[in-house]
Amino acid sequence: MSISINERTFALHTKNTTYMMQADDYGYLLHLYYGRKAILPPEYLLVKKDRGFSGNPYDALKDRTYSLDVLPQEFPYDGSGDFRSTSFSLHTQEGVYGCDLRFKKAEVIQGKTVLKGLPAMREVNAESLEITLEDSFLHLEVILAYSVYEDVDIITRSVRIINHGQPIIIDNIKSASLDFVCGNYDVISFYGRHTMERIPNRQAIQHGIYKVSSKRGISSHQYNPALILCSHDATETSGDAYSMNFVYSGSFEALVEGDQYNQKRMAMGIAADYFAYPLGKEETFYAPEVMLSYSFEGLTKLSQNLHQGMNKYLIRDPYQGELRPILINSWESCYFDFDGEAIYQLAKSAKDCDIDMVVMDDGWFGKRNNDDAGLGDWYVNEEKLGESLASLTHRIHELGMKFGIWFEPECINEDSDLYRKHPDYALKVPGRKFIRSRDQLVLDFSRHEVVDAIFNQVCDVLDHAEIDYIKWDFNRSISDLYSSTTMQGKVMYDYVLGLYDFLARLIKRYPSLLIEGCSGGGGRFDAGMLYYTPQIWLSDNTDAIDRLTIQYGSSFIYPISSFGSHVSAVPNHQNGRITPMNTRAVVSMSGSFGYELDITKLSDDDRATIKNQVKTFKNYASLIHHGLYYRLTNPLHDEVGAYAFVSEDQNEALIFAVRIITQSARYAHFIKVEGLEKDACYKDDQGHFYEANVLKTQGLPLIIEQGEYQAYTIHLTKLKGEKENGKN
Template sequence: MTAEAGQRWTLRGAHTEYTVTVPAHGRWLELVAWGPHGVSDGPSPVAYDGPVPFLTAGDAAPIEYATDADRPFTGADLVIETVDGKRRVGFVHTDARIDAGQRELAVDFADPVTGLRATVHYLVPDGTDVVQRWVELTNDGTAPLRVVRAGSGGFCVPTPHGALLSHQWGQWSQEFQLSHVELGHGTFGIGSSQGVPGHLHVPWLAVRDTADPAGPAWGMALAWTGSWEISAERDTGGLTRVRAGRQLVDGPLELAVGERLSLPVVTGAYSPDGLDGLAQVWHTHQRLLAGDRLTPRPVLYNSWEATYFAVEAESQLALARIAAELGVETFVVDDGWFVGRNDDTAGLGDWTPDPAKFPAGFDTFIAEVRALGLNFGLWVEPECVNPKSTLYAEHPDWVYVVDGRPLTPVRNQYLLDLGRPEVAEFVHSTVDGLLRRYDIDYLKWDFNRPRTEPGRPGGVGPLDLDGAHVANLHRIYERLRRDHPDVLIEACAGGGGRTDLAMAARADVFWPSDNTGPLDRLAIQYGFLHANAPHLLSSWVTDAPGLFDPRPRTLAFRFVLAMAGVLGIGADIRAWTPAERAEAADWIARYKEIRDVVTRGEVHLIGGPDQARCAVQYTAPDERRVVVLAWHTGRLDGAGLLPSRPVRLPLRGLDPAARYSDGDRHYSGSHLAAVGLPVRWSATHDADLIVLTRD
């Protein structure tokens, strides 16, 4: 149908709605309201049509997708340049289409001067409270165009008392650190120029009004596995506008005549219940992204922290025998299994099992692991190459390089130019070949360096190296999932350097950090679960101390911590005592009893790592079981020698009239919500797994 300016459309989610309109002038699309059902039935909380001294009307309007002609001073989403350097694309609304279920909308615009067309897309996946947005640009003009800024969309949030922004920062071994910033006026920005989402920031942001931090929360996350940027600006009128999209680290994108460019999906989420409610919205969305692959993950053992590069058949089998006795289901051989790989200086690129390490053959080794009742997993890093490798000797032109400049090694390795078809085919055929040749159930795909060189041999350009790398990476994942549907894929990038919604739709699990120290890991997982569902959270029990908080914690603490997502073990279990092994076997058995609730349950984050209260609650979809994982994070209160009372964990979402039982302990839902579940810590009891059954 052809739409007239002045019309508006409402997209409906499970509990929310998102209403937009094209004003009478027809130059842009703007937000009317975003929130619970019915929120648009009344004056818009974000509209403004008053005076704008020293600005333009668009600079103050709640524009959904703005060019630099619409918002010349307060930040555009799209900046286009002609071959002679002219800018200021101005759109006119031409058409719109909405489906009968009011879940998918496409609104068309065109620039009569350059011939550029833009279609702004919206999709609310069924059963969710998220809105996915992306833009398709088409050059219908007579001359090439350059995309100077490639935002995917702008989200407008009413923050009359000030904006409270929540984001996640970090570094290697300290990812997903949740932080909050009060933004009275001005701009806040995060991003990555590393060719991956990176360790420094997560492509995720939450916005609340400072006067009501436990109330409505709006979230934004970008589905892009390359360089990105998110910014938030609060204007003098109390509106916070969040812009999200690609960061064009390789320079402007070339848009040839007749060419179409689809920009990454940016997803918005809404909850009336603060960050805790917002996390549930993200979890629901990611579980739907997983589709029929959303199944309880196997308990795994990974050999890295036990053997590092000293991989050989006998030591691996010794670990596998113990792992099987403990109840582990998948045994993963990490780095060090292939030819030339005795440390991190050589071997990457030569993906052949080392016959010196597996003298009876790799097939035989895998068969011996599987004879123990274990599935088999393998570590790979197929996008990288060591200078000391056969692959690099044969194809030195396959890595990113700037002619005349020295290469920058990171971790003694270079990065393959995955955007080149022959390189993408090599990477795919390498991984696909391993999965076809060997009996592999689990693949850990690592990525241990960012891109540093913005070029290819021969100085060919300009090129969208970032976009080409990401596109081929996604295609390879999709082909592997199609051809090997029973193989689980873990996405790792030196820890949590490659976590975004695009990867959440393609990988089965994330490795959030190389830091497995218990109290450090608690903070990492606390942040991670605000943006990611538990089925994506891989966590190991190890003996490693924390890098930032080295206080020791019991084996129980470490197991309960790893149970918050997908349970794994990475310690040298050969050194564990019989008592420790027996305790481990008991925890693994208990995890298997609750992992379906952890995988599919409604999650509530209680307290935090810097508080006396620190727990995660998982309520089963049928509400018959409530799993609570709780940890002691700080000082003891008298250790039983002085007056003290248990720490109380207020549970959420329970039926106040129902009764819940934990063995011979019984609680009403009202008691658990108003008073809280009691836990008492001691020097030897620093974590607990509590399963409440509804009577």
Template sequence: MTTGVKTLNGPGWSAVLEGAPGALLWRWWGGAVDPAGLPPLADTRPAASFSLDIDQPLPLVPAFGTGWFGPAALRAHRAGRAFAQQLRVEQVRADDDMIAVTLVDAGAGITVEQRLWVEGGALYLAASVRNDGDDALTVDWLAAGTLPLPADCAAIRHFTGRHNAEFVARREAMPMQSWVRENRRGLTGHAGPPGLFVEGPAADWHTGRIHAAQLAWSGNHRLAIERDDEGGWTLQMGEALAPGEMILAPGARYDTPHMIAVAGEDGLNGAIQAFHAAVRATVPWPGGRMRPRPVHINSWEGFYFDHDEAALMALADRAAALGVERFVLDDGWFRGRDDDTAALGDWTPDARKYPRGLKPLADHVVAAGMEFGLWVEPEMVNPDSDLFRAHPDWALQLAGVPLMTSRNQLVLDMGRAEVRDHLFAGLDALLRDLPIAYLKWDHNRDLAPAGDAAGHAGYHAQVYGTYALIDRLLAAHPGLEIESCAGGGGRSDAGIARRAHRFWTSDNIDASLRVAMQRGFLHFLPPEMMGAHVGASPVHATGRRQDMAYRAAVALPGHFGVELDPAAMSVEDAGVLAEGIARYKQWRGVLHAGRTWLGEGADGLVWQAQGQVPGELLLLLTRVAPSQLRRPPAVTLPMLAGAGPQRVRLLTLATTPGHPAPDAPLFAAMRGDGVTLDGDWLARAGLPTPAMKAESVAIFHLTPA
């Protein structure tokens, strides 16, 4: 029987470590287990040929160059010396929800601390390294954590993407050697959060083993899975440090971002729900609790830079009449901002467009019963701006490298206290002078070159500087909410979720493309934080035309918003949009307060359900492309197994009017008082589905009968 076993447990998972002389070894991370009676690891490992005489199983913090030949958690050196470390456990502190391990290499002058704890039901991991030597220590890599994966893992589910095409799902077989995703853009990136799902054999949406993790970080990152010669894999995540970026002076310390890990036997949906619970536990809602997510209108696609006070007041009136609850004034409000070539950094209202300042518009919005929000892009500066002319050295740059603009802008060095102080003063003045309840915080370019004032890489300091500025603003204005936007979904992650309340999923509001994007977003972050807007038709990003009912239905499950000028709509479309807004208000308590399930039907149909089981559910069946079948097959809903009789109502079939698809008596009954079907029937035989044209959404309401 083992001694010195340390175990952490969460909903459906366990992490088990075993003490050994000078080490703490991994025994298990995965579904819930009881390690009582477990034989010592050494008793289970026969000698292997061509191996060191001292066995080297996977430790909690694998070191480089001293006998462990798998991926090292730490790569550090002193000008090329002390490159190999022999980290020995010096102290272990543990309770039911935390394990903190201190490891020391006295010869190399290094102390590493690895922490594991349970938060929001998930396993969190983070590490730090301290330089105990007399000269500089260069840290090239420190994993937030190293986790074991079983030998029978089958596939990696991850995401790629670009601007206007975020959250593209990919599935790859487990590697024979290694799989690495490294981001060097300086911010999260349009692939979405730095995270992945590892599928066990036969895992699907609803059943089977899943290991999943994401890094709570908004900058450069590295995700790595490597196979060992014993058949299993190791998973590591951490900040991807640039050359020379982390050089620790004597006594200095580097801390990694947090890694959030979940595992269980309930398929992808179980892991998705666990991620949602973990992130929800960290969001800084004003007053400590989320209120109903207000319907949102943004001025951008309706007006772009063409601001006019009277026209925007009229927009506010039209929005309020539709039921909108928050009005956001987007880019173009500040001095000299007529296009994207100038004025970033000069955060004072443009007197030509707003001769009375922004207060009359803001007061008009509030008087109409809405909150007032404002777009800002604090981390950026245009070369053609008063700020840059006064402080050209405040932009990230490298001597000898030409200034590289993107969208005609440069990036301010957020690692400098004087830059953060200047930005805080300007934003704080706006927030004190105006009734601003919400900031849409944008970031419209990658970082290149990211040199700080000393010519060193500034990526790490950039992220922490931005975090510090946002935290300072939230402390000074505790009622403020912030949206994280970066050319759309380029900064959506669990790190900034600790200081943001909403994410802009994509600048592309094409409803058919949004279906997949939103499903990708929901793999990592909860629906109440997902900005989901009804855009114009034709769609500005793609030129395609889509019916208003379809656009409103696709936006329903997230944080609903509008990105158009209602004056350009027909009376019919205005009526349909008003119905969509009313529907969102009616059901947002169900959509945003429970769990999310994703699934796929036959013939290209996809579905998602949000709510509680047992309890109330809203179910959306979405058909993007035309059906290839004569009649629609039923859709199985495995989460309803054992839930008992369910009353099923068809709230609406959001589709293009005219030439309706054939109906059937059952669906007529569903549109009335509903029909009762047993949960086991719905889980195994399935829910009968109406005939649906391309670009249609059927919205069902299910409650226990």
């Protein structure tokens, strides 16, 4: 059993970790422990002492040593006398703030309770604990749900608020909180900007609050909804590391607080900005799920837990067990300037290179020849294409190619038939000049009729052509937050529910459809979207050297198979850098792999190179997408960006490395290789022999050739039986 209950002490056990909590004599739910496997509840960690101005619950009578202001809690809330960051705030119609939540009951269930309208890790193999807390005065129930994914060392947390009393307003709700009574910790967050997302930032936690958040309506380019708290001495291969990852795609907050006694509190949930959610009598509010994981073997093991957990229990992949199609996208090859014949010729040239699918990007619909018109009018511009979409897709399928198409269903241009007919469909404040971004507004997906209108248009396109894939884009943040029908404090949250409803209905109607998420590249790269879209365009920046950093940061949380990653033309369209074709391919192979260039204008030699790259990727794809991932260097600081994929049985390894810095009089760079079997011997494809122990302690030499940004691919297989003798 992964869950045990001993009176009012509750323990959750994964393969390598234990999580414990206890409802005490006053009915408060206290956090006891999260860490390495344990059996006995460590109640001795609850140190009680008079703390001066830290208040005491009325039930404690004259006992000044008992204060929720200093004790570790499972679900800290306003009104308890805890003045640290809390996970739950509300007020009543009379203006009374706070509540008083006490333990009511606990129940173990097989599987898990569905979070209505929200993505979550699947219930397969999961066992769950639901603890009900109650405010008997407000007639309010709070249900804390914990699900255990034992084999991948992941525990999920979510919250349901059930109101049996008078209407309330939820002002703040965090789905997960962790309290640490001692320890020196660093926090790792992931910041960035458009075209440079998820750069890791590590700093020590002292006193005060460290917070990352988004109030943009999307998880954002600027901060990712993931945090890692690790011991100050933690490395890739040693030390304690805890993670929180939000299964949600809207505005969020994630924080770590160092309190007056050097205790730490880590929490994650919906952003409080623009959030004031009314909850009437007998209504239920569902807070999104947070994935928790812990590793005592450093950051690499933590990442592997998350990668395996998402691949096994979160991501819905219509190509489960098969390689997803390698695609070529039309955007950087022709932008808005194309017709059906140009797309067909792109597909024909791609077919000759063994690429599987062509994607027609922005510009095929409405009156869309630039980015200031047409969004909202999802009908095929046959005059521009010179043929129907059915005709084009049929011709491409006759080549033996798959076909994909671009949509941006959540946005609208003022210059569109839909806006002229339904200006109220857009989020904007009446009578006020609104904010434009990319010359577009955001549709009010908090309204079912708006979602239905766009859904019907999209389905009409998909029903009348042979379409295997869609790229779902969203190219702005949400501002001018006003809905003509939805109560204003609900709009941000209900918008995300509308998005998820659209995606869920689309998948149900077209179960074999592959959807790739995108939001100006990586602006909505989160576990919530991965539930619906098994790959997400990692960044609009396709430069191979910048991608090393973007992929490095993303790899701390997200599986490599989810990275939308393409080879593009040089000079690069975003930063003008020129990198070798081999380097661009090596970097792009660490993902879903594809191309973003005009293959029709390449030489025969270049096309032959692409054909060979496609063959190479297909040979290694299973290892790349399903192997254990190891970060071997830090491209933010090191001369080389290097990483490895190792099969779970350690029989095979693939190492990719790219030289970032070029210096004269350098002859070799040594990469220490992790993940290989101790004492084993390996051989590369050229017949050279290596001992795993030596590669781990001394490294693998990369011989430096002339030229910038050279890339290396080393494939190793373990020798069976006794170590063979060989000469390099």
